[in-house]
Structure formats: C-alpha cells, structure tokens
Ligand SMILES: [Ca+2]
Ligand SMILES: [Ca+2]
C-alpha cells in the first residue's frame with residue numbers, strides 16, 4: 185500500500201485528484217478472469233485500474249495471460265501491467281519481450297500467499313489502439329507438507345496434505361498436542377515404590393517428546409533416604425543467558441528443591457536425604473535433545489543399601505531388612 189498509516193485519507197485524496205479516477209475491483213472467487221477495459225477493443229488512456237484477488241488461506245494464486253498487447257516503451261514507462269504479492273513483483277508491457285521490457289507470454293505468475301494485486305496503468309495516449317490483455321487466475325493448493333513455508337507450522341511426526349490445508353498426526357503411542365503440530369506423551373503417573381531403580385526421559389537416549397510434562401514419584405517408607413545418580417548422557421535444551429527457559433528437570437525432595445537442570449552437563453549424584461521424591465520433566469514444542477537417565481538407590485535407617493542389579497531385580501547389599 186503506497187499510502188501508509190493515513191491510508192484511507194490519502195486514498196480519498198488520490199481518488200479525487202486522479203485524472204480518470206483509480207478503479208479498484210475486489211475478486212474473491214476460487215477462479216476468475218481479468219480483462220483490460222474495452223477488451224478486445226483498444227484500451228483507454230489515463231487508466232489506473234487495480235484488481236485485488238483474495239483466495240482462502242491454504243491456497244496460492246496462479247495467474248496467466250491468454251492475450252497481451254500493450255504499448256511498448258523503454259522499461260515500461262508508458263503503459264504497463266504490474267502483478268504484486270508479498271515478496272513478488274512483475275511488470276509487463278509491450279508486444280514482445282526485449283532487453284528492457286517483458287511480456288508474460290506462456291509464463292504464469294504464482295504467489296506464495298493467498299493475495300495478489302494486478303494493476304494496469306496507461307499514459308495519456310493509445311494512438312495505435314493496442315488491445316490490452318486478458319488474464320485468468322485460479323486458486324492452487326499449497327502442499328504444506330512438502331513446502332514447509334512456515335517453520336512454526338511444520339508437523340512434529342507426520343504431515344498430511346489436503347486441498348486447502350493440512351494436518352499432523354503422531355507415531356504410535358504419542359498424542360497430538362492441542363497445538364495440532366507437536367506430539368506429546370502421557371507421562372504424569374509414574375510411581376516407584378521399589379528401593380532402587382532406573383528412570384529416564386521417554387525414548388532415552390533418543391530425542392524426547394515435545395510439549396510434554398512428565399511426573400515421576402519415588403515413594404518409600406519413612407526412614408529411607410534416596411540418592412539419585414544421573415548418567416553421563418544428559419542433554420536438555422538450554423539457553424546461553426536465561427536459565428532453562430525451554431526444557432527442564434526439577435526435583436523436589438521434601439522441602440528441598442533441586443534444579444532446574446538443563447544443558448548437557450549431568451547433575452551427577454544427588455543425595456536427597458528424603459524418602460519421597462517428585463521429579464518434573466518439562467519439554468517445550470521444539471528442539472531435538474537426548475534427555476536424561478538416573479539410577480536411584482536408597483539407604484534405610486536400619487538396613488543396608490539398595491542398588492539395582494543388571495537384571496533389574498531388587499537387591500540389598502549389607503544387612504537385610
Ligand atoms: Ca499509452
Ligand atoms: Ca494443502
């Protein structure tokens with residue numbers, strides 16, 4: 185829009201003082217036709233005609249010309265057709281393409297978005313009775329799965345294109361988040377009552393799910409104290425300046441809190457001195473990180489230390505309960 189913030193006002197002034205009057209046509213159909221005034225007779229002088237084409241979102245616009253016959257001029261300074269859309273601008277004039285002018289010929293103009301503006305301007309003369317143009321447009325589906333125009337809309341797992349839109353779906357055992365894009369897991373009800381064990385982020389050491397909040401509780405009888413030992417492969421999305429704004433691991437042990445943890449440095453060993461542990465793992469809607477894994481062990485007041493054995497069976501070292 186040439187008129188900026190005072191658009192309506194200046195447009196009004198422009199209309200009042202423009203010699204022949206600027207002429208606007210709104211086109212909203214899925215297809216349509218544009219012709220120069222008086223087509224197929226010679227077009228008038230001092231024209232300023234604009235067609236604004238809008239198709240539904242999810243579509244782009246394809247425009248092509250069946251006839252094109254405008255007065256030739258150096259760099260199209262006399263009469264021209266200008267096609268505009270977002271980052272696209274094409275100017276056509278003349279009867280054939282030269283070094284300084286271009287006719288559309290067999291080419292078509294394809295927009296990236298769902299709007300297009302076609303402007304036809306003529307100067308004060310049309311002595312040779314140039315006949316103008318006839319163009320056609322149609323709405324064309326955007327294959328969002330292939331084109332990935334907007335990074336923020338790319339599907340996490342699977343993408344399905346259809347005419348006018350697209351949708352996402354998830355691998356087995358994942359659930360589509362309400363953002364309709366990322367795939368989360370249900371992981372809120374993990375309770376461990378064994379004296380020792382192993383806990384990790386889903387799919388560890390492969391990328392953990394996005395947009396998920398996982399809760400893990402370790403609940404032992406009073407008198408036991410739980411220790412956590414994180415594996416060396418620890419990888420949660422982080423930020424160089426802000427502490428853990430995206431993904432994090434927080435641990436509550438009684439009144440004590442540990443974390444938030446993120447980044448690629450393992451927290452190592454944590455002696456919680458508590459028999460009850462709450463672990464909260466949060467992931468946001470982007471990034472690919474390996475996650476975390478910990479081994480928990482416990483020591484009872486009157487018993488020995490409990491360690492997980494390689495088969496995953498519970499085992500007590502030292503005195504038995
Ligand atoms: Ca002319
Ligand atoms: Ca589509």
Ligand SMILES: [Ca+2]
Nearest residue numbers: 421468470471
């Ligand atoms: Ca993330």
